Amino acid sequence: MATDSPSMSASKRSSATSNLRHSQTARPDSPHTPQQQLRSGNTSFTSTTSPGSSFRNEDDAIIFEIGARWLRAGFEGNSAPACVIGFGPEDSRRVGDYRGWTQGSLGAGRLAQPVDAEEWARAYELWRPDSREVDLGLVEDKIERAFRETYNQYLLTDAGTSRLVLVLPSLMSHPLLSSLLSTLFSRWRFPSVTLLSSATMSATAAGLRSALVVDLGWAETTITAIYEYREMITKRTTRAMKQLMQEMGRLLTELASGGNQNDDAEDKISVGFAYCEEVVSRFAWCILQAEESSASEQTLSIPSPANPEQEYMDVSFARLTEPAEKVLIAPGTAEHEMDDEEKSIPLLIYNTLLTLPPDARGTCMSRIVFVGGGSRIPGLRQRILKEVSLLVDRHGWSPIRGKALERLRQRLEGLKLSARSPPSGTETIKSNGKAANDEDASSGDEEKPDPSKEEPELDFVEQKLRRQNKDIPVPVQGVLREVESLGPWAGASLTTSLKIRGMVEIEREKFLQHGLAGATRDIDLHVPDRRSGLRSGGDRSSWTLAGWA
């Protein structure tokens, strides 16, 4: 507490000053009529702003979420971004090059010759995780154009006048981040840029403080455990949408060639990327159970991969589940066969939960949030959770497994000792009736009575807390549960509209002096109690990159 006192007094000051502004804006709605109605009169396309915004239009921050494939932009306080822009080859044409309109966009038809799967996708990405393969100058060019067009076409406000909030993945290579920021600062006069981590924002947009955010992104799937707004662990795998797209491309290529494929074109793709993306976005799905066959009998008529413009072709619906299942779930592949970077998603979720401390694990496992492009694939989320619960059933929460353990177990059984109790008893106790529907999924230790059903043994601290907070429902814990999120963009919009300042706020002048190197690496700024994505608004003489450092 003593260490907090300077920041407290500082924040008191700032709360006083900010309140002057706030009271001005809040007064008009004190007769509590119009503002909420205004907002609830919202539809998807009318992006009405936060209450009172008409009084300070200029102050509204603009939020950009940038990923490898898409850019979302809009104003704070809106529930959905004003626009979503891709980084395809159509967007990097020369000015005055209208072939996208006159000849049809690239990638819609069949490719002239099969290309390698990596190259096939390359033109559609803004960057890749490996910055050795990225031409930073090109990235700068693309970002500049995308921002300029976003401002001119969708945001319809002068670029650079208001604060900018960037929602970025929490792991970004420094050259990229530096390019991005220096492009923005040198091209426009943004007074400051705030960075928000997309995983934390996804949790915020789900109404949660702790969550396990599974971001099924383009190049990789990131799994981030967030506990009380802090990122605890991040694990990642390359099993993500890019691989899924490539797999679908191979499937469609095979369908197009009618099965008689020669060997040298084994790994190449000959269907257009845009066409393949259409198929994925429309009909990629994931089967829930292997034996489920009601849906898989159906056939579906999709534009023929050989000639998408004119012909249609019947495809068995079951085939379209193959890429998603094979890439993301990887059934039938043993754990030891997969590299560290390509663990399957259920396994990775399980491992992430396993590395968490039991308290955090219990909290996070009942707050699993799926975001990213892959979370739209029907059936995928249920399937992943089912696989995770199978893993929990099989292994419990013990990282120890293997033949030696089995032998030991048999020996101990021989001694009539119940040595098989996994150390899971402590964190799965607290569950109330609400979670009953999920219980059988989470707790499958047959030999032991179901820990979530037995009478929870409360310690005295717990009992005291319960007594004091009778009116507050006990949080769900220890069961696998999925919570839906509005997505990182909406989370950032929410956070910004509540006037919470980001931890990483980069001011123009300071950045232009030193660039990223000017960020403080002072350990004081990294004390855990401030790493919550929030920061006391006091001292601004130095800035930090927090999680991005």
Add this chain to the structure above:
Amino acid sequence: MSRPFPYTYISCPCADTPVPDPARKRRSRESPQKSPSKPPPERVNPSGEDKKEPTKYEQLEEDEEEEQTFDPRSPRSNFSLYPPEQLLYCEECHQIKCPRCITEEIVSWFCPSCLFETPSSMVRSDGNRCGRNCFNCPVCTAPLAVSTIENATGNGAQHGPWVLSCGYCLWTTLDIGIKFDKPTNIRSQLQKMTDSTAQPAIDRSRQASRTFGDLKSPLSTFASIDEQSAAREHEEEQSPSQEQEAPPMGTDARFAALKSFYRTQIAETSSSPNDPLSTDFGFSSPGALNRLMSLYASSSRLSGLYGGSKKPKSKPPVMREAITASEGLQLAPENGDEDLIKRLTSPSCGWDGMASTEQRAAQSPDARFTDDLLPLPALLRTKRAKRCKSCKHILVKPETKPQSTRFRIRLIALSYIPLPTLRPLALSTSSTLPTIAPTPDLNSLPPLRPVHVLLTLKNHMFDPVRITLATPPVTPGNVATKVTVLSPQFEIGANSDVWDEALQGASAPLKGDATAIGMRGVPEAGKVWDKGRNWTTVVLEVVPGTLPGSSAEGGDGNGEGDEGVLAVASQKADEDVLEIPVFVRMDWDADAQLDQGNVGKGSKPDDKVTRELAYWMVLGVGRIQPSL
């Protein structure tokens, strides 16, 4: 490649100055190996310059000196090349300005469909879209028309329910079950209808936010915690009963619920007796939240989750997470996506029943089927004034009215730089029949066979201009085309009065005859092909190279095999396009009256200043045939 052949592009000089990254300099000084790979790997130096070691100092210099050949095939060049007519010119900086080196200010907003100007105060509340009856088809983006439903019962044409219908793809709002009572104010009618689906949720959140709206007002600051918690309890009593039948909220409703939930939490947690200041000053001030976050994150980590603390009377409750649906929490549906998958497989859906990625881009994130698509109000457009980024000089200022296409100020580059035009020279050796001499087909130029193209530069300034052209002897890229400018240095006359030429005497028809003779002549090195009042034509001799992998593979370009997949992937499609980078350097004597400070630079006795402008230009000549 991008326009019909032949074409010309101009590269804005701003491409030579890279984005200044303050850290980059520092970084490269610290560790040269780690410095980002600039120049990009695919850039080649066909002009035979030594391969430079990217050492720390040279690399910095390299960015500054403009000795490098411009490569029209580099993926970056797509972002710096502009058609000449799209460029602007700053009179203060004496430099070409492209959209990247200007700043823009919005003058007015208007709807492109009804041409009504939207006042700036309304733009944001309308969501940057037209607030009237202008809608675009969600399926094909054509404009929608308001029309009445034909009614057999004899309702007049002016009565009855109204729909929006697309004249192109015949989509109507009836397809998604929407009819309008009035033909006016469609936007607000539509809003009401689309909201009604999530009505209960909104009602609740509205109630909730009203109660909290009370608390937020500075007048009712002494609303105690008891009142708040009472309100909350009241809410919670209601919520479980409503929870079951409440349909899943829409995005907006959920967002509103979450927002009001967070507001309440901030309000409750910040009214702490520990800190009397915060009760005096409003609830939802950010400072209060920040302080609490840092306070409780450290002290009561254990209890943080349970939303309570040991002494509720002395400590305010800690922020908790959303628990009920009215607070914005939404659990995944119990049966998962089964319904969705069933609908996907149902024969009624099919490929066309699903919305495409393009259609979905402007819709709500939940839209998946074509039935979910709503008509889109037309996106507003803006009229923008443009300023030079470096000197803030206004370059373009349009008139405010949407109907007017006039400009108050418009400094387009073509009034300052010569307009380049390109045409092929008829390849005829026989001077007898010049009219039927076949011009080479630019879309299939035979490799290794010389072609002559005429480059005409037309001056729009009132001063004569001296031009120097330079090209790399061999074009960069995989296809090595040899280029020779037959007369690289020449002069273009001033853009004087048109009558001057006519009044110069009877030599005009004779001169025209001379050009006709010139047309039939043979291009000679060192001689200007043709010349007029304010234009000059020179000849370029081009020997197209052979495409790699074609039958006439010349054996060059193999050295660039390891050029990096980056370049190959993006350029394979247009590899056969013959584009010639030409460096243009022009200088002229301008009146020095505009800037007196510039006199030191080669001033002449009669108040003239020598000005100089240099830029890269790209000539798109044609497409090379794959084989001989």
